[in-house]
Amino acid sequence: MTSLYAVLGGTFDPIHYGHTATSEILAEKLNLKKIILLPTYNSLCHNQSIISVQHKVKMIKLAIKNKPLFKINYLEIKKKYLIL
Template sequence: MKHIGILGGTFDPPHIGHLMIAEEVRESMDLDEVWFMPSHEPPHKQKAVAETLDRVEMAERAVAGNPHFKVETIEVNRLGKSYTFDTMKLLKKEHPDAVFYFIIGADMVEYLPRWHHIAELVNMVRFIGVKRKGYDLKSEYQVTEVDAPLIEISSTEIKRRLAHNRSIIYMVPEKVENYLKEKQLYEDR
Protein backbone atom coordinates (compact mmCIF):
# COMPACT_ATOMS: atom_id res chain seq x y z
CA MET A 1 0.00 0.00 0.00
CA LYS A 2 1.36 3.38 -1.06
CA HIS A 3 1.07 6.44 1.18
CA ILE A 4 0.70 9.57 -0.94
CA GLY A 5 0.55 13.18 0.13
CA ILE A 6 -1.37 15.64 -2.03
CA LEU A 7 -0.33 19.28 -2.02
CA GLY A 8 -2.84 21.26 -4.02
CA GLY A 9 -2.59 24.87 -5.04
CA THR A 10 -2.44 27.30 -7.90
CA PHE A 11 1.39 27.26 -7.81
CA ASP A 12 1.31 30.74 -9.30
CA PRO A 13 4.35 30.42 -9.02
CA PRO A 14 5.61 27.49 -6.92
CA HIS A 15 8.27 28.51 -4.38
CA ILE A 16 10.63 27.02 -1.83
CA GLY A 17 7.98 27.25 0.88
CA HIS A 18 5.86 24.72 -1.03
CA LEU A 19 8.84 22.40 -1.42
CA MET A 20 9.88 22.65 2.23
CA ILE A 21 6.35 21.91 3.45
CA ALA A 22 6.05 18.92 1.11
CA GLU A 23 9.39 17.47 2.21
CA GLU A 24 8.71 18.03 5.91
CA VAL A 25 5.30 16.33 5.68
CA ARG A 26 6.72 13.49 3.58
CA GLU A 27 9.43 12.81 6.12
CA SER A 28 7.28 13.35 9.24
CA MET A 29 4.44 11.16 7.99
CA ASP A 30 6.71 8.60 6.27
CA LEU A 31 4.97 9.11 2.92
CA ASP A 32 6.15 7.36 -0.22
CA GLU A 33 5.44 10.35 -2.44
CA VAL A 34 4.02 13.85 -2.46
CA TRP A 35 2.03 14.86 -5.52
CA PHE A 36 1.89 18.57 -6.35
CA MET A 37 -1.55 19.16 -7.83
CA PRO A 38 -2.06 22.47 -9.65
CA SER A 39 -5.70 23.50 -9.70
CA HIS A 40 -7.39 24.77 -12.81
CA GLU A 41 -9.71 27.13 -10.97
CA PRO A 42 -9.64 27.01 -7.17
CA PRO A 43 -13.04 27.45 -5.51
CA HIS A 44 -11.67 29.63 -2.68
CA LYS A 45 -9.23 31.91 -4.54
CA GLN A 46 -9.16 34.26 -7.48
CA LYS A 47 -8.20 32.83 -10.85
CA ALA A 48 -4.47 32.32 -11.32
CA VAL A 49 -2.47 35.01 -13.10
CA ALA A 50 -0.26 32.62 -15.11
CA GLU A 51 -1.78 30.30 -17.68
CA THR A 52 -2.42 26.72 -16.60
CA LEU A 53 0.29 25.21 -18.81
CA ASP A 54 2.85 27.66 -17.41
CA ARG A 55 1.90 26.76 -13.83
CA VAL A 56 2.17 23.03 -14.58
CA GLU A 57 5.57 23.55 -16.22
CA MET A 58 6.80 25.58 -13.24
CA ALA A 59 5.58 22.88 -10.85
CA GLU A 60 7.38 20.22 -12.94
CA ARG A 61 10.58 22.25 -12.79
CA ALA A 62 10.18 22.86 -9.05
CA VAL A 63 9.90 19.15 -8.18
CA ALA A 64 12.58 17.97 -10.63
CA GLY A 65 15.38 16.22 -8.82
CA ASN A 66 13.31 14.93 -5.89
CA PRO A 67 12.39 11.29 -6.58
CA HIS A 68 9.57 11.48 -4.01
CA PHE A 69 7.80 14.39 -5.71
CA LYS A 70 5.69 14.44 -8.85
CA VAL A 71 3.10 16.67 -10.50
CA GLU A 72 -0.45 15.34 -10.82
CA THR A 73 -2.52 17.16 -13.47
CA ILE A 74 -5.92 15.61 -12.79
CA GLU A 75 -7.47 18.95 -11.81
CA VAL A 76 -6.09 21.01 -14.69
CA ASN A 77 -7.20 18.33 -17.13
CA ARG A 78 -10.76 18.46 -15.76
CA LEU A 79 -11.13 22.22 -16.18
CA GLY A 80 -13.64 24.30 -14.21
CA LYS A 81 -13.65 24.69 -10.43
CA SER A 82 -11.43 22.20 -8.62
CA TYR A 83 -13.24 20.62 -5.70
CA THR A 84 -11.11 18.27 -3.60
CA PHE A 85 -14.05 15.89 -3.16
CA ASP A 86 -14.38 15.31 -6.93
CA THR A 87 -10.63 14.96 -7.35
CA MET A 88 -10.27 12.47 -4.53
CA LYS A 89 -13.15 10.35 -5.88
CA LEU A 90 -11.26 10.02 -9.16
CA LEU A 91 -7.87 9.40 -7.51
CA LYS A 92 -9.30 6.74 -5.18
CA LYS A 93 -10.84 4.99 -8.19
CA GLU A 94 -7.55 5.14 -10.17
CA HIS A 95 -5.40 4.13 -7.16
CA PRO A 96 -7.54 1.85 -4.94
CA ASP A 97 -4.53 0.60 -2.96
CA ALA A 98 -3.25 4.06 -2.04
CA VAL A 99 -3.78 5.92 1.22
CA PHE A 100 -4.07 9.64 0.51
CA TYR A 101 -3.06 12.49 2.82
CA PHE A 102 -4.24 15.95 1.87
CA ILE A 103 -1.76 18.62 2.97
CA ILE A 104 -3.26 21.97 3.93
CA GLY A 105 -2.06 25.10 5.66
CA ALA A 106 -3.49 26.17 8.98
CA ASP A 107 -5.55 28.84 7.19
CA MET A 108 -7.39 26.07 5.31
CA VAL A 109 -7.98 24.04 8.49
CA GLU A 110 -10.26 26.82 9.72
CA TYR A 111 -12.06 26.72 6.35
CA LEU A 112 -12.67 22.91 6.35
CA PRO A 113 -16.32 23.09 7.51
CA ARG A 114 -17.11 24.98 4.27
CA TRP A 115 -15.37 22.49 1.94
CA HIS A 116 -17.55 20.87 -0.71
CA HIS A 117 -18.87 17.50 0.63
CA ILE A 118 -16.54 17.59 3.64
CA ALA A 119 -18.48 14.86 5.48
CA GLU A 120 -17.73 12.37 2.70
CA LEU A 121 -14.26 13.75 2.01
CA VAL A 122 -12.97 12.99 5.51
CA ASN A 123 -13.66 9.30 4.81
CA MET A 124 -11.56 9.40 1.61
CA VAL A 125 -8.48 11.26 2.75
CA ARG A 126 -6.50 12.04 5.89
CA PHE A 127 -5.88 15.73 6.45
CA ILE A 128 -2.41 16.98 7.38
CA GLY A 129 -2.38 20.52 8.74
CA VAL A 130 0.85 22.49 8.51
CA LYS A 131 1.22 25.04 11.27
CA ARG A 132 1.21 28.67 10.17
CA LYS A 133 1.80 31.84 12.17
CA GLY A 134 -1.44 33.45 13.33
CA TYR A 135 -3.64 30.38 12.78
CA ASP A 136 -4.91 27.66 15.05
CA LEU A 137 -5.17 24.06 13.90
CA LYS A 138 -8.38 23.35 15.81
CA SER A 139 -11.09 21.68 13.78
CA GLU A 140 -14.15 19.51 14.29
CA TYR A 141 -12.51 17.21 11.72
CA GLN A 142 -9.48 15.06 12.38
CA VAL A 143 -6.35 16.88 11.23
CA THR A 144 -2.84 15.60 11.95
CA GLU A 145 -0.50 18.48 12.75
CA VAL A 146 2.95 18.73 11.24
CA ASP A 147 5.52 21.35 12.16
CA ALA A 148 7.37 22.75 9.16
CA PRO A 149 9.90 25.57 9.06
CA LEU A 150 8.05 28.86 8.76
CA ILE A 151 9.20 30.77 5.72
CA GLU A 152 7.41 34.00 4.99
CA ILE A 153 7.35 33.61 1.21
CA SER A 154 4.21 33.85 -0.85
CA SER A 155 3.43 33.60 -4.53
CA THR A 156 1.85 37.06 -4.24
CA GLU A 157 5.10 38.55 -2.95
CA ILE A 158 7.08 36.86 -5.74
CA LYS A 159 4.72 38.29 -8.38
CA ARG A 160 5.00 41.73 -6.78
CA ARG A 161 8.80 41.56 -6.80
CA LEU A 162 8.89 40.48 -10.44
CA ALA A 163 6.50 43.28 -11.43
CA HIS A 164 8.98 45.75 -9.87
CA ASN A 165 12.06 44.10 -11.41
CA ARG A 166 13.29 42.89 -8.01
CA SER A 167 15.26 39.72 -7.37
CA ILE A 168 13.54 36.46 -6.44
CA ILE A 169 16.77 34.51 -6.11
CA TYR A 170 16.49 31.83 -3.38
CA MET A 171 12.69 32.28 -3.23
CA VAL A 172 12.03 29.81 -6.04
CA PRO A 173 14.12 26.94 -7.41
CA GLU A 174 16.60 28.07 -10.06
CA LYS A 175 14.74 26.16 -12.80
CA VAL A 176 11.54 28.04 -11.94
CA GLU A 177 13.36 31.37 -11.85
CA ASN A 178 14.84 30.66 -15.29
CA TYR A 179 11.38 29.83 -16.66
CA LEU A 180 9.91 33.02 -15.19
CA LYS A 181 12.64 35.10 -16.83
CA GLU A 182 12.36 33.24 -20.14
CA LYS A 183 8.58 33.71 -20.31
CA GLN A 184 8.62 37.13 -18.61
CA LEU A 185 5.76 36.00 -16.41
CA TYR A 186 4.38 38.52 -13.91
CA GLU A 187 6.65 41.28 -15.21
CA ASP A 188 5.19 44.75 -15.54
CA ARG A 189 4.96 45.33 -19.28
Protein backbone atom coordinates in the same frame (compact mmCIF):
# COMPACT_ATOMS: atom_id res chain seq x y z
CA MET B 1 3.46 -2.77 4.65
CA THR B 2 1.23 0.17 3.78
CA SER B 3 2.64 3.03 1.69
CA LEU B 4 1.44 6.51 2.58
CA TYR B 5 0.84 9.19 -0.02
CA ALA B 6 -0.08 12.84 0.47
CA VAL B 7 -1.95 15.13 -1.91
CA LEU B 8 -1.07 18.81 -1.94
CA GLY B 9 -3.49 20.87 -3.94
CA GLY B 10 -3.20 24.53 -4.74
CA THR B 11 -2.89 27.19 -7.37
CA PHE B 12 0.92 27.03 -7.28
CA ASP B 13 0.78 30.49 -8.82
CA PRO B 14 3.75 30.27 -8.56
CA ILE B 15 5.07 27.19 -6.80
CA HIS B 16 7.75 28.13 -4.28
CA TYR B 17 10.17 26.76 -1.73
CA GLY B 18 7.49 26.85 0.97
CA HIS B 19 5.47 24.26 -0.95
CA THR B 20 8.36 21.86 -1.52
CA ALA B 21 10.33 22.32 1.71
CA THR B 22 7.38 21.92 4.06
CA SER B 23 6.19 18.92 2.05
CA GLU B 24 9.60 17.29 2.33
CA ILE B 25 9.60 17.81 6.11
CA LEU B 26 6.12 16.31 6.34
CA ALA B 27 7.20 13.36 4.20
CA GLU B 28 10.14 12.69 6.47
CA LYS B 29 8.06 12.92 9.67
CA LEU B 30 5.24 10.70 8.35
CA ASN B 31 7.39 8.40 6.22
CA LEU B 32 5.45 9.29 3.06
CA LYS B 33 6.28 7.46 -0.14
CA LYS B 34 5.00 10.17 -2.53
CA ILE B 35 3.58 13.66 -2.48
CA ILE B 36 1.16 14.26 -5.31
CA LEU B 37 0.85 17.87 -6.42
CA LEU B 38 -2.63 18.70 -7.66
CA PRO B 39 -2.54 22.14 -9.29
CA THR B 40 -5.88 23.85 -9.83
CA TYR B 41 -6.99 25.13 -13.20
CA ASN B 42 -8.31 28.36 -11.69
CA SER B 43 -7.79 29.97 -8.33
CA LEU B 44 -10.57 29.70 -5.76
CA CYS B 45 -10.10 33.40 -4.95
CA HIS B 46 -9.72 34.68 -8.50
CA ASN B 47 -11.64 33.92 -11.67
CA GLN B 48 -8.42 33.21 -13.52
CA SER B 49 -4.83 32.47 -12.60
CA ILE B 50 -2.25 35.18 -13.05
CA ILE B 51 -0.19 32.84 -15.22
CA SER B 52 -1.25 30.35 -17.88
CA VAL B 53 -1.81 26.73 -16.93
CA GLN B 54 0.96 25.65 -19.30
CA HIS B 55 3.43 28.03 -17.66
CA LYS B 56 2.33 26.87 -14.19
CA VAL B 57 2.99 23.23 -15.11
CA LYS B 58 6.44 24.11 -16.49
CA MET B 59 7.31 25.89 -13.22
CA ILE B 60 6.12 22.94 -11.14
CA LYS B 61 8.17 20.53 -13.26
CA LEU B 62 11.26 22.69 -12.78
CA ALA B 63 10.67 22.94 -9.04
CA ILE B 64 10.45 19.16 -8.59
CA LYS B 65 12.92 18.17 -11.32
CA ASN B 66 15.39 16.47 -8.95
CA LYS B 67 12.87 15.57 -6.26
CA PRO B 68 11.61 12.01 -6.85
CA LEU B 69 9.30 12.33 -3.85
CA PHE B 70 6.96 14.55 -5.90
CA LYS B 71 4.58 13.69 -8.71
CA ILE B 72 2.13 15.93 -10.59
CA ASN B 73 -1.49 14.95 -11.06
CA TYR B 74 -3.23 16.79 -13.91
CA LEU B 75 -6.85 15.93 -13.00
CA GLU B 76 -8.04 19.45 -12.18
CA ILE B 77 -6.11 21.01 -15.06
CA LYS B 78 -7.45 18.59 -17.68
CA LYS B 79 -11.04 18.80 -16.46
CA LYS B 80 -10.88 22.55 -15.77
CA TYR B 81 -12.59 22.29 -12.40
CA LEU B 82 -11.71 22.53 -8.73
CA ILE B 83 -11.99 19.69 -6.23
CA LEU B 84 -12.83 20.90 -2.71
